[in-house]
Structure formats: C-alpha cells, structure tokens
Amino acid sequence: MIKFNKILTFLLLILIIVLSSCIVKKNILSINEIKIANQEIDVCLEHKKYAQEKIDQNKVIIQTIQNNKNYEFYKxxxxxWLTIYQTWEFAEIQWNKYLENGNEKYKLGAINFRNIAFDLETSIENYQQRFKESKKALPETEFESNVK
Structure with missing residues (x-):
C-alpha cells in the first residue's frame, strides 16, 4: 500500500508539473510599461478622433458636391480615413490586450498597427495635398473651403 501511495503521489506530481507548464502565465508589467502602454492608448484615441473628424468632413463635402468632378476623390x-480609423482601433485593442496579460506579442502587434496607421495618415495627407495642388483639381467651392 505504501508503494502504491508513493507511485500515486509521484504520478500526481508529474501531472501537476505538466499542467502548470501548459498554463499561460501572466506577465506582470512594470509601472513604466503600464504608463507607456496607457500613453500609446491615448495616442490611438487622439488619432481615432482626428480620423473620425476627417471622415465626417468628407461626408459633408460628398453630400454637397455629388455632381462635382472632385466627388470621387472625396469618396x-x-x-x-475609415481605414486609418480602423487601424488605430486595432492598435488600441492590441495595447489593451497587452495591459491585460503582459504578452509581448500584443505589444508588438500594437506597435505594428501604430506604425501602419502613421504611414497611412502621412500618405493620405500628402496625396490630398498633391491633389489640391494639381491642375486637374477643380477650384474648391466656397463650401469645400469652409469645411476644411
């Protein structure tokens, strides 16, 4: 009976070790890491707000210039801008997941989405500026000028 208890105890110990290695451990973040993640979330929220403002501006312009040659451009x-907004939203989600469990893959995902969103913003703002400066663009209506 004693041998059986020893064997049973040994098997139970092995089972505990195997199960504990299968459990994903939460990484505990330092105060600095939490602070940085929260700052990054704030950046995401600011840029989402900016992108939403741009979406709203374009919707107003689109509604008023439907017969204008620049309609497709604004559409x-x-x-x-909707794509940019969603990219910032993905970055925010990744930062929140990182804060929840400290897993570095979420931090890396958030950084990648943030970088993509910054690149998209820069690219679309440059494109918009080039379009306005091009000779192909019709002169802005008074309404288009006031909305921006």
Missing part, C-alpha cells in the same frame, strides 16, 4: 478619401 475615396473618406474610405481611406
């Missing part, structure tokens, strides 16, 4: 611009 595409609205879709681009």
């Amino acid at each position: 595409n611009l609205e879709l681009e």
Whole structure:
C-alpha cells in the first residue's frame, strides 16, 4: 500500500508539473510599461478622433458636391480615413490586450498597427495635398473651403 501511495503521489506530481507548464502565465508589467502602454492608448484615441473628424468632413463635402468632378476623390478619401480609423482601433485593442496579460506579442502587434496607421495618415495627407495642388483639381467651392 505504501508503494502504491508513493507511485500515486509521484504520478500526481508529474501531472501537476505538466499542467502548470501548459498554463499561460501572466506577465506582470512594470509601472513604466503600464504608463507607456496607457500613453500609446491615448495616442490611438487622439488619432481615432482626428480620423473620425476627417471622415465626417468628407461626408459633408460628398453630400454637397455629388455632381462635382472632385466627388470621387472625396469618396475615396473618406474610405481611406475609415481605414486609418480602423487601424488605430486595432492598435488600441492590441495595447489593451497587452495591459491585460503582459504578452509581448500584443505589444508588438500594437506597435505594428501604430506604425501602419502613421504611414497611412502621412500618405493620405500628402496625396490630398498633391491633389489640391494639381491642375486637374477643380477650384474648391466656397463650401469645400469652409469645411476644411
């Protein structure tokens, strides 16, 4: 009976070790890491707000210039800003997951989404500026000038 108890105890110990290695351990973040993640979330929120403002501006312009030659440009611009908004939203989600469990893959995902969103913002703002400066663009209506 004693041998049986020893064997049973030994098997139970092995089972505990195996199970504990299968459990994903939460990484405990330092105060500095939490502070940085929260700052990054704030950046995401600011940029999402900015992108939403751009979406709203383009919607107003689109509603008023439907017969204008620049209509397609503003329609595409609205879709681009929607993509940027969603990219910032993905970054925010990743930062929140990182704060929840400290897993570095979420931090890396958040950084990648943030970098993509910054690149998209820069690209679309440059494109918008080039479009306005091009000779192809019709002169802005008074309404278009006031909305921006």
